[in-house]
Amino acid sequence: MLRYIIQRLIGMIVVMFLVVTIVFVIVRVTPGDPAAVMLGPEATQADIEGLRAKLGLDRSLPVQYGYYLLQLLRGDLGQSIFLGQPVAHALAERAEPTFFLTLFSILIASAIALPVGIYAAVKRGSFFDQTATALAMFAASIPSFWLGLLLMQVFAVRYGLFPVSGYGGPDTSFGERMMHLVLPSFALGIVSSALIMRFTRASMLDVLGDDYVRTARAKGLNGRRVVMKHAFKNALIPILTVIGLTAAVLISGAVVTETVFGLPGVGNLVVSAVMRRDYPVIQGALLVIAALYVLINFAIDMLYLAVDPRVRY
Template sequence: MTRYVIRRFLGMIAVMFTVVTIVFVIVRVAPGDPAAVMLGPDATAADIATLREKLGLDRPLILQYLYFLGQLLRGDLGQSIFLNMPVLSALAERAEPTFFLTLFSILIASAIALPVGILAAYKRGSLFDQVATTLAMLAASIPSFWLGLIFIQVFAVRFSWFPVSGYGGPDASFIVRLSHLILPATTLGIVSSALITRFTRASMLDVLNDDYVRTARSKGMGEFQVVMKHAFKNALIPVLTVIGLTAALLVSGAVVTETVFSLPGVGNLVVSAVLRRDYPVIQGALLVIAALYVLINFVIDMLYLVVDPRVRY
């Protein structure tokens, strides 16, 4: 087990080192002078030279890379040009909406997908199975921004059940902010549930006809216990994998949904940074999102040890 944990941890470090290197190279190989691109066409030569010196772009490439690594080790992601504040602080201010949006979305997706996938596999070939598979394919093909706009039109505009957009004022309570997250979280949850449903169904089909399941039935064990304790538990590893990947994708892929619902999250910040050519914010956001992606996958790998004792050996 110790070897398994160490191997996964070293793999996580290797992936993050690769991501850091790629992010560093992308900014430096972009067409033109990054400082000139950030400041726009109206910038003077003196402004560009000042920014190049501030960003360290006037140094040799290897020294820039070493300085960049040193900044990251100190937890310094740079300074936002347009916000005039540390990138880490800007990301931290926008983290709450994105975190809760991702959390509620994955909870909604799992609440929909797991029961439907299990029941569809148990009733393979039935009308329920066919309808569930069709709806899963339909949900996977629906653009999240379109579904979000439909929800806004129906539930926010027509019925006035939920706020149209935003995240409440600075002093808004958690309940008020939760009401702003219901529609976007439901939007992402429905779209994300499609993949989890299909993986759950496929994984359950792989184990429902195994010998240990038939043995449990032959001993007179109830169907619910057979399906949940023996079949689903052994089918859980692929399901955990896809849930972890979905959660990681939601962290990085909620940009469009946050824009549609005007949520002041990380995705909205990244969109604004791209439009302003605020490279330090874009660079910092990429690194943080990549780190979260790798961390979520590491946590899922650790959950394998709990779900399947065979992994320990």
């Protein structure tokens, strides 16, 4: 077990090194000069060259890459060019709405997908199973931003039950800020539930046909106990995998939803940084998102031990 954890940690370091290299190269080979973008169209060539020298953009790529690696080893993600503050501080300020949006979306998706997927597997071939499968396919094809606009029009504009957009001011209470996340969370949760529901149904179907399930039923055990204690517990590993990967995708992919609802999250920050060619923010955000992917995968592997004692690393 300890050997496996050490191997995974080494693998995580290698993956992050590759991510750092790829992000550094991609950001710098894209067309455009950040110094010219910052100074505007009226800037002279001398002004642009002076700013490039100040930002270190006049050095060769290997030299910039070396400085960047040393900077990361010190735990410094750099200084935002436009915001004038450390990238880590800028990401921390935007982390709350993105974190809670992801958390609520996963909870909503799981609350919808798990019971529907389990019952659809138990009632395989029934009208409920066919309807649930069709609705899951329909939900998977709905763009989250379109669903968000629809929810906004109905529940915010027409009935006034929730805020239309934004995240409240500095003095807004925590409860009021969470109210701003209800509609975007449902928009992402409903779309994400489709994949989780289909995986739950498929995993349960694989388990329900096993011999030990038929034996438990033959012994006269309660049907609900057979499904939940015996079948669902053994079908949980692929379900945990897809839930974890969905959470990782939501962290990095909620950009459009955050933009539609005017949420000051990490996605909005990345979009602004790309438009302004703010290299440090782009690199820092991508590295943090990649690190979260790696950590979530590692956490899922550790959860396998908790849900299935037969797993050995």
